[in-house]
Amino acid sequence: xxxxAWLQFRVQAAxxxxxxxxxxxVLAATGPNLxxxxxxxxxxxxxxxxxxxxxxxxxxxxxxxxxVSDFLVLLIPLLIGMFWGAPLVxxxxxxxxxxxxxxxxxxxxxxxxxxxxLGAAVGMAATGLxxxxxxxxxxxxxxxxxxxxxxxxxGVRGLVPIGYAAFAFALGxxxxxxxxRTLPAMLAVLVGFFTVREVVTKWVRPNLIxxxxxxxxxxxxxxxxxxETPSGMTVVATTRGILPNSWVYSNQxxxxxxxxxxxxxxxxxCPFLTTGQANFQACTVHLAARYHELVTYQPASRxxxxxxxxxxxxxxxxxALAAGCVWWIRRxxx
Amino acid sequence: xIDFQLDTASGVATYLQxxxxxxxxxxxxxxxxxxxxxxxxxxxxxxxxxPNTVLKAYRDLERLGLVRARPGQxxxxxxxxxxxxxxxxxxxxAQMAAWLRSARASGLGPDDIEAIYRTALRACFAExxx
Amino acid sequence: MTTAIATAxxxxxxxxxxxxxxCTVAIPDGKVVGLVGxxxxxxxxxxxxxVGLVGxTEGTITVLGGRPGAGPAQLQLVGYVAQDTPxxxxxxxxxxxxxxxxxxxxxDEGLAEARIGRLGLDPAQHAGSxxxxxxxxxALTLAVAKRPEILLLDEPVAGLDPLARREFLQSLMEDVAxxxxxxxxxxxxxxxxxxxxxxxxxxxxxxxxxxxxxxxxLAAHHRISGARRDPRSLPSDHEVIEESHTDRQSTYLVRTxxxxxxxxxxxxxxxxDDLVLAYMGQARARDARRPALGLVS
Numbered sequence: 001x002x003x004x005a006w007l008q009f010r011v012q013a014a015x016x017x018x019x020x021x022x023x024x025x026v027l028a029a030t031g032p033n034l035x036x037x038x039x040x041x042x043x044x045x046x047x048x049x050x051x052x053x054x055x056x057x058x059x060x061x062x063x064x065x066x067x068v069s070d071f072l073v074l075l076i077p078l079l080i081g082m083f084w085g086a087p088l089v090x091x092x093x094x095x096x097x098x099x100x101x102x103x104x105x106x107x108x109x110x111x112x113x114x115x116x117x118l119g120a121a122v123g124m125a126a127t128g129l130x131x132x133x134x135x136x137x138x139x140x141x142x143x144x145x146x147x148x149x150x151x152x153x154x155g156v157r158g159l160v161p162i163g164y165a166a167f168a169f170a171l172g173x174x175x176x177x178x179x180x181r182t183l184p185a186m187l188a189v190l191v192g193f194f195t196v197r198e199v200v201t202k203w204v205r206p207n208l209i210x211x212x213x214x215x216x217x218x219x220x221x222x223x224x225x226x227x228e229t230p231s232g233m234t235v236v237a238t239t240r241g242i243l244p245n246s247w248v249y250s251n252q253x254x255x256x257x258x259x260x261x262x263x264x265x266x267x268x269x270c271p272f273l274t275t276g277q278a279n280f281q282a283c284t285v286h287l288a289a290r291y292h293e294l295v296t297y298q299p300a301s302r303x304x305x306x307x308x309x310x311x312x313x314x315x316x317x318x319x320a321l322a323a324g325c326v327w328w329i330r331r332x333x334x
Numbered sequence: 335x336i337d338f339q340l341d342t343a344s345g346v347a348t349y350l351q352x353x354x355x356x357x358x359x360x361x362x363x364x365x366x367x368x369x370x371x372x373x374x375x376x377x378x379x380x381x382x383x384x385p386n387t388v389l390k391a392y393r394d395l396e397r398l399g400l401v402r403a404r405p406g407q408x409x410x411x412x413x414x415x416x417x418x419x420x421x422x423x424x425x426x427x428a429q430m431a432a433w434l435r436s437a438r439a440s441g442l443g444p445d446d447i448e449a450i451y452r453t454a455l456r457a458c459f460a461e462x463x464x
Numbered sequence: 465m466t467t468a469i470a471t472a473x474x475x476x477x478x479x480x481x482x483x484x485x486x487c488t489v490a491i492p493d494g495k496v497v498g499l500v501g502x503x504x505x506x507x508x509x510x511x512x513x514x515v516g517l518v519g520x521t522e523g524t525i526t527v528l529g530g531r532p533g534a535g536p537a538q539l540q541l542v543g544y545v546a547q548d549t550p551x552x553x554x555x556x557x558x559x560x561x562x563x564x565x566x567x568x569x570x571x572d573e574g575l576a577e578a579r580i581g582r583l584g585l586d587p588a589q590h591a592g593s594x595x596x597x598x599x600x601x602x603a604l605t606l607a608v609a610k611r612p613e614i615l616l617l618d619e620p621v622a623g624l625d626p627l628a629r630r631e632f633l634q635s636l637m638e639d640v641a642x643x644x645x646x647x648x649x650x651x652x653x654x655x656x657x658x659x660x661x662x663x664x665x666x667x668x669x670x671x672x673x674x675x676x677x678x679x680x681x682l683a684a685h686h687r688i689s690g691a692r693r694d695p696r697s698l699p700s701d702h703e704v705i706e707e708s709h710t711d712r713q714s715t716y717l718v719r720t721x722x723x724x725x726x727x728x729x730x731x732x733x734x735x736x737d738d739l740v741l742a743y744m745g746q747a748r749a750r751d752a753r754r755p756a757l758g759l760v761s
Contacts, residue, residue: 004566007559008552095553099546100603103515104567105539105610331519340659345733348659378637382630383659384496385641453727460723 001114016126027137038140055144069134073156077164080123085172086185093180108329127165149247158307163314170321208309216293220284232263247298254294352391371409466493468646473523483509485670498661499650505667507650511616515544543607543615549600553592568610576609597628608639614646658736668747688729689715706742717742
């Protein structure tokens with residue numbers, strides 16, 4: 001059965017291999033240059049404290065390649081789901097060839113399990129290879145930007161694309177089996193893929209590991225403004241740039257008991273509140289006396305555990321879908 | 335080797351047609367003892383008929399003593415058609431002529447006689463060998 | 465003699481429509497069985513039930529003693545060619561043969577290649593560019609070369625021109641002669657079946673109407689015509705299947721055990737065609753009068 005699965009799969013595998021070769025060639029041609037630029041312009045600049053020019057130059061290099069490579073890692077799992085997963089069974093129903101395939105000498109269950117296993121394995125391997133190449137190529141840029149926890153960035157680096165590919169493939173396969181038409185199944189993958197990814201990104205990923213808390217002194221640079229709430233005005237502190245390479249969930253100005261500044265306190269400490277003239281310098285001194293910044297964050301060391309965690313979630317989803325499909329196909333329906 | 339034909343419109347059973355064609359070939363001298371009949375496979379590959387039909391025809395011919403099946407080798411002609419005794423034929427011809435004269439004298443026309451003949455023939459040969 | 469296909473009260477419903485009903489037959493082994501009936505009569509459903517592509521709504525079916533589709537052993541015993549003879553358009557003829565070898569334990573590669581060669585098919589040609597007749601022959605090759613004990617063919621010659629039809633039947637009969645497989649061949653064209661079938665099942669409007677050896681059926685049915693007579697005046701052992709009358713003449717197609725000896729009747733031979741048409745007509749008339757119909761066999 002595995003040989004037959006390869007027979008049917010060889011064109012798709014060839015396309016994937018060809019695509020990977022093209023990507024590899026482009027990245028191999030441009031990658032060393034980025035590393036060289038980093039080593040010569042950015043690494044020494046930290047000591048001189050004038051990195052902005054060097055970093056801007058580096059992050060501006062090979063812009064098109066950056067965009068395309070990120071785009072590819074984002075899209076390839078989806079395409080695997082739509083073009084490898086969805087047609088796998090749906091096409092057989094549409095053309096009637098399932099009547100040929102399911103009346104040979106192997107059971108339907110075996111037929112599906114082998115084709116599923118092959119497609120998933122090749123899809124995961126190809127995506128993993130692609131992610132590996134792009135992650136390596138982008139590493140100088142990522143070091144400079146320090147935004148690896150950024151929702152979009154996190155999903156196009158490291159291990160998680162492998163999980164996305166497995167999930168999309170299994171989703172496409174199941175949709176195709178149930179709906180029995182390729183195009184609606186592809187649509188289902190499109191919708192399902194982004195929906196699930198969005199849900200995981202917004203609600204699951206932040207809660208996978210309990211974040212840490214730390215206290216920072218209130219500084220003028222970190223106060224960015226005021227916010228209107230039902231209970232009065234509050235002061236807003238930034239989440240950017242305060243803990244480099246970390247994922248900052250929130251930055252709250254609170255006192256030792258955990259309470260935010262009251263309306264009354266703010267009116268006294270920051271008199272320009274009503275006049276609208278921002279002068280946080282004066283404000284800061286008063287706030288710093290009683291308050292500190294409570295930062296909720298994931299440190300850089302949590303990057304790989306979160307990657308593994310999300311990979312596990314998507315692989316588990318894929319496995320559950322796959323098991324469901326294999327069970328479903330046993331039902332004798334026309 | 336004999337080349338079988340099939341007349342689907344004749345209303346005669348296929349296996350009977352095959353038997354008749356072998357007998358005719360024997361009568362015309364196209365088949366002699368020792369000749370091999372085509373295998374069932376060869377016949378059906380040309381005529382697209384059920385192999386059992388061919389086997390049935392060959393069994394009938396074997397029962398008539400005209401052929402013998404040799405396992406692993408094929409079916410071969412072993413007999414000849416008994417030539418009917420000419421004297422016997424002449425005798426029955428005379429009897430039939432007398433009967434016909436009598437029937438005609440009673441007022442029966444050719445169609446009546448034909449109907450009677452066919453009924454009698456059918457009843458006589460309804461059971462048993464073709 | 466063993467039974468190739470045995471059903472008991474077999475029925476299949478799709479939604480609210482019954483595709484097959486009250487099907488109880490015992491089709492013997494070693495025959496070429498013609499499954500005849502108009503379009504939509506249930507022939508495809510019966511074959512799909514026999515090969516395990518669909519499951520029964522009611523009743524049971526066993527093929528060569530086993531449950532259809534239950535495991536590789538059962539799947540090896542049955543060769544199947546679906547309507548429209550599906551093949552993979554992007555795979556070549558040789559690829560299809562490779563598929564047969566990968567998926568079937570008893571695959572006879574020599575037989576497959578010899579057959580393809582005899583048919584003049586180009587192994588490198590993609591199945592999508594083959595003609596209808598060539599695709600049917602490829603599908604038949606796949607079914608035959610897996611060396612099954614029974615072949616189930618669903619209207620394999622329906623879309624073919626007369627020459628392709630003849631060639632298909634020639635190949636099929638040659639395979640039967642060579643390997644002794646049982647065949648169940650469904651068709652709504654009766655002319656071809658008459659020369660190849662020795663067992664007949666007639667399906668009309670989801671029910672089996674008549675079922676038996678062709679020789680026995682033809683011997684038991686007669687077309688008789690004569691002076692105008694009421695059907696009730698016929699002997700009790702004459703079952704009327706079809707009747708037509710003019711003011712002077714009556715013609716009946718009757719089923720009876722013995723020969724017709726009454727000289728008042730002119731007896732003409734009944735062909736399989738006549739027989740099937742007569743039963744189809746009877747079925748339609750009966751279903752119109754009384755919806756609940758028992759089995760006629």
